[in-house]
Amino acid sequence: MMASCGAYRRCSVWCVSAVGASFLAAALYVRARRRARGIARPWLYVRGRPVWVISRASEPATADAALCAALCRLRAAAPVGLDAEWRPGSRSGVAVLQLASNAEVLVLHLAALRLSSHAHGALAAFLADGGVCKLGVGAATDGPRLRALGLPVGAHIDVVDDLAPQLALAPADAPRVGERSLASLSRRWLSVELDKAMQTSDWGARALSDAQLAYAALDALVSLEVAVAMHAAARARRAATLPFAAACAAVADAMVRAPASARDERGGGSGGAGGGTARCTKMAGGGHKVAPRQSGLYENCLILAPDGLRLSVCSAKKVRWYVQRGLADRVPHPDDDDDGGGGDGDVDARVAPADDRGARSAGAREPRVAIRLRFEPGGRGHADDRFYLEAKQNRCCVCAHADSFVRHAVVPHAYRQHFPARMKSHLSHDLVLLCTRCHARASQLTCEKVAAVARELGVPLEHEAAEKKLVHDAAALGARRSARALRDADGGGGADGGRRLERSKRARGKLPGKKRAELTAVLARFYGLRAPADVTSEHVDAACALDGTGINPRWVPHGRLVVERLGGEDGIAEFVRMWRRHFVETMHPRHLSPYWSVDARVVNSTAAVFGNARFTECAAAAFESQPRDSA
Secondary structure, eight states, X not given: OHHHHHHXXXXXXXXXXXHHHHHHHHHHHHHHHHHHTTTTSOOEEETTEEEEEEOTTSOHHHHHHHHHHHHHHHHHTOSEEEEEEOOTTOSSOOSEEEEEOSSOEEXXXXXXXXXXXXXXXXXXXXXXXXXXXEXXXXXXXXXHHHHHTTOOOSSEEEIIIIIHHHHTOOTTTSOOTTOOSHHHXXXXXXXXXXXXXXXXXXXXSSSOOHHHHHHHHHHHHHHHHHHHHHHHHHHHTTSXXXXXXXXXXXXXXXXXXXXXXXXXXXXXXXXXXXXXXXXXXXXXXXXXXXXXXXXXXXXXXXXXXXXXXXXXXXOHHHHHHHHHTTSEEEEOOTTOSSOTXXXXXXXXXXXXXXXXXXXXXSSOOOXXXXXXESSOOSSOTTTTOHHHHSOOOSSOTTTOOOSSEEEEESSOHHHHTTSOGGGTTTOOTTEEEEEHHHHHHHHHHHHHHHHHHHHHHTOOOGGGOXXXXXXXXXXXXXXXXXXXXXXXXXXXXXXXTHHHHHHHHHHTTOSOHHHHHHHHHHHHHHHTOSXXXXXXXXXXXXXXXXXXXXXXXXXXXXXXXXXXXXXXXXXXXXXXXXXXXXXXXXXXXXXXXXXXXXXXXXXXXXXXXXXXXXXXXXXHHHHHHSOGGGO
């Protein structure tokens, strides 16, 4: 009887354990399915807003569709809050990207998510769109990290550095020193305490916890709500009259039109058109960074052959170069009615830069400049092409705006730099002037077209390629960090002067002996020393100067792979005409030169290259034949 009771009890315990395990497995399965379908039905809410999560667990096809739909909703609800999280100790890149509107929050776990080319292009286009303002705290830190992933951010407004000064807040409301963090701003403007315990958690994990997701979503939402509260305070005291969205657009426009000196004060932050007061625009499609011009590009100085044939239009700088070396004489411009004041007067006085706004006063016309070469050039320049001989206007070729230009490449520089020399040298047909707003829209469209070209030719974009451009030496980077920590603790100097000295004063005497031993051991291992005691100040200084980052020799740029797939000059010529058609059909330029054409020449013949080797030889011979005092 006792034996049967014991068996019964054991059987009961086993049954209860089995049922409990079943319920636990079912709960975990349901939770996993909820996460997988989180993009279809959110399970997390912050401050009453649903949080849409796209992560590794999301089904790829559904994730792409949900991302595009969410971006459309965010675009319609702009401005949006933007924030980013990254792995602890990471020096570049972003693990989690958060976007928030007043109605919802989107969380993208980029570290564990592999977006398709289409979805990545849609996200890149949204972030680069200068018409959608993105608000955040610490934009100068988030922007470069996103740009490293091929996601330049346009109209990225820092709530403290960009928005608050433009709103003309009352002195009592202006952000104070020491209250520039998101937690301080949230406490002051929203009376909300932010728990920052999750800030240093592992954001690169395969799956994020609910606490991490809530923290990430709250950061982006609070950034937006703080900006709304600041604007409401400004409107209450009638310091701001525009609605919130219009006020943000005005701030973004003021940022991108700021002079270069103002941008330099804060250093390069995030890229993209409208990226901030200190942030230059970045050409889409892998191009180089450019800053808006504050003066005209075209100076329309004319170069004539010895027989009077028009060869080319050039800049005032080139005119001075020829005249000062005795290779050319200043002559009256052929299109001037008067004699133009020819002779051997002051060249610098005659060769003046074009007016900043590209418009001349009606009362007096600025004299035009022409020079005649003293030698016979090796070629005839652009004498057969009216486009290169006409006087061009300094204005946006789309909207005719005459201020703050950007020289836009119709064919992205990422491709053009890999063309043969005779298909890019002395050919400026595909470089046009755009205002900053039109350039932001053109860059977005270019980014989308680059993604389409990559899909069509089967060439991965930079962020999708297996081989990355940069390789990092983990040992060298670790030794550099350890050496700099030791230098700061010992009060050593640095290349950055005052800031390094301030950090050294704070850190001096605060480095525990155990930590110092660990850092010294890292340097000893790096240099192959027998003991940490063998590490000298020379080792520390040398380690502080280590780079640790280099170019991957196996990396091949996306642009070069595309050009190689085109199959020679005929394919490249059609590729160029395709980009020209894309520019005309998407931007609808109404103020292009009448001689600009989709079918204009793509290849520069040897005889037509003004400045080719033969021309250089002729110029050098003419220079050597001049008396030394005339040089």
